[in-house]
Amino acid sequence: MTPALDPSRTALVLVDLQNGVVAMPTAPLSGEEVVAAATTLSAHFRGLKAPVVTVSVAYPDGDGPPVDAPMPAMPETMPPGWDEIVDGLAEPDTDIRITKPGWGAFASTGLSDILRERGVDTVVLAGIATNFGVEQTAREAVGCGFAVLVASDATSSVSAEHHEFALTRVLPMIARVRTVDELVEAGS
Numbered sequence: 001m002t003p004a005l006d007p008s009r010t011a012l013v014l015v016d017l018q019n020g021v022v023a024m025p026t027a028p029l030s031g032e033e034v035v036a037a038a039t040t041l042s043a044h045f046r047g048l049k050a051p052v053v054t055v056s057v058a059y060p061d062g063d064g065p066p067v068d069a070p071m072p073a074m075p076e077t078m079p080p081g082w083d084e085i086v087d088g089l090a091e092p093d094t095d096i097r098i099t100k101p102g103w104g105a106f107a108s109t110g111l112s113d114i115l116r117e118r119g120v121d122t123v124v125l126a127g128i129a130t131n132f133g134v135e136q137t138a139r140e141a142v143g144c145g146f147a148v149l150v151a152s153d154a155t156s157s158v159s160a161e162h163h164e165f166a167l168t169r170v171l172p173m174i175a176r177v178r179t180v181d182e183l184v185e186a187g188s
Contacts, residue, residue: 002149002176002178002182002183002185002186003176003186004186004187005122005124005149005183005186005187006122007045007049007050007187008049008050008119009119009120009121009122010045010050010120010121010122010124010187011045011050011051011052011053011096011115011118011120011122011123011124012041012042012045012050012051012052012053012123012124012126013053013055013105013111013123013124013125013126013127013137013141014038014041014042014052014053014054014055014085014089014127015055015105015125015126015127015128015133015134015137016055016057016127016128016129016133017031017034017035017038017054017085017086017089017126017127017128018056018057018082018083018084018085018086019081019082019083019084019085019086020081020082020083021056021057021128021129022034022035022086022128024128024158025158026128026129026156026157026158027156027157027158027159027160027163028156028160028163028164029153029155029156030156031128031156033156034126034127034128034154034155034156035086037126037151037153037154037180038089038126038127038151038154039088040154040180040184041124041126041151041154041180041183041184042089042091044183044184044187045124045187046091046094048187050187051095051096051115051118051120052091052094052095052096053095053096053097053098053105054085054089054090054095054096054097054098055098055099055100055105055111055127055133055137056083056084056085056098056099056100057083057099057100057102057103057133058083058099058100058101083099096111096114096115098111102136103132103133103136103137104136104137104139104140105133105137105140106137106140106141106143106144107140112141112144112146120146121145121146121147122146122147122148122149123141123146123147123148123149124148124149124150124151124183125137125138125141125148125149125150125151125155125175126151126154126155126180127154127155128155128156128157129155129156129157129158129162129163130155130156130157130162130163130166130167130171131157131162131163131165131166131170132157134150134155134166135166135170135171138150138171138174138175139174142174142175147176148174148175148176149175149176149177149178149183150167150171150175150176150177150178151178151179151180151183152167152177152178152179153179153180154180155167
């Protein structure tokens, strides 16, 4: 069962639905399918006057921390518009706009303070990639004291296996995983 969502205390956070990320191959859903589901959620949240946060990533210069399995190197220069939120998803006059330097939307962005100032204590997450940006944002949100819900059919990853593992093994331990339809019904 999905608990009722109070729109005055709930925000929708759309993670990395930017041109360069949405254009990458994803599974089980394409970037376009994730954007369509996120558009449904964002229209519903805006209709309830609940905050919508659009998040994009802009990796800082440098090689990043030492790891055993580094991500593929980013090009020296990203194509124009790579970091822009996909057309038609954002409402620049009303949305909260965040640019993050890494996987999660809360670390080093001030998002927690922005949401707390608006009385938000619950976040609904959607975006790409399920087990990277979405999962890390969920972890950070929980660490900041927010309740978290993840829109299972408004997320996708680099493979169906990555997506499924995050949705069935990791995220249920820190969040509630629901469909877009269940979240719309809970916020009505």
